[in-house]
Amino acid sequence: MARVDKKKKLRPSVLDRLIDLDPKNQHEAEKSKHQQLKEMRNSVKRDLECLLNTRYRIISPPEEFEQQNISILNYGLADLATVNITDLEKRKAFTRNLEHLLRAYEPRFKTVNVSYQDNKDSNDRTLRFRIDATIYADPAPEVVVFDSILEPISRSVNVEESSHV
Numbered sequence: 001m002a003r004v005d006k007k008k009k010l011r012p013s014v015l016d017r018l019i020d021l022d023p024k025n026q027h028e029a030e031k032s033k034h035q036q037l038k039e040m041r042n043s044v045k046r047d048l049e050c051l052l053n054t055r056y057r058i059i060s061p062p063e064e065f066e067q068q069n070i071s072i073l074n075y076g077l078a079d080l081a082t083v084n085i086t087d088l089e090k091r092k093a094f095t096r097n098l099e100h101l102l103r104a105y106e107p108r109f110k111t112v113n114v115s116y117q118d119n120k121d122s123n124d125r126t127l128r129f130r131i132d133a134t135i136y137a138d139p140a141p142e143v144v145v146f147d148s149i150l151e152p153i154s155r156s157v158n159v160e161e162s163s164h165v
Contacts, residue, residue: 016043037137041144044108044135045159048146051105052098052157055079070104077101080155085127092116095129102131110134110141117147125152130162 016039031039054076068074077098085091099114106112110133117128127150135142145162 015047037142040135040137040142041161044106044133044144045146045161048102048106048131048148049157049159051075051101052077052148052159075105077157080150085150085152088116091127094127098129102133106133108135110136126150127152131159 056074056076056078085094095114095116099112102109102112102114112131112133115130115132117130119126119128129148129150131144131146131148133144133146135144146159147162148157148159150157
């Protein structure tokens, strides 16, 4: 079994390392493991919202360009104006497709599962889904749960970290 280095710092994503939220401060304060994990979770949430609120055009690539299906050209969700999520089977199919999308475009996830969540109000047309994932982290993988909502009118996705893990 590999030894866990307690002093080893979590490494933020490339984007987070390039963004300087306090450019006037020349010295970065040492962050606790808890702070690093919190920042990592916030970073994943931010990137999930970007991924799920990005749309690509639905044009099938020629068969000889099969790698295009997992390229940056298909980053995001299909145009939701053409996606039917009115019945239960179509909603479940949408969440299955979403899970495949997260596996392809979120490399920080060690495991991911997306499940459809029932609405408490039968008149509520929002699509609710839960993202259960394990993030690669050191010294141990970190479990995160995001409760997400697809708004039917604006077709935007809101992602919130669940308080009910």
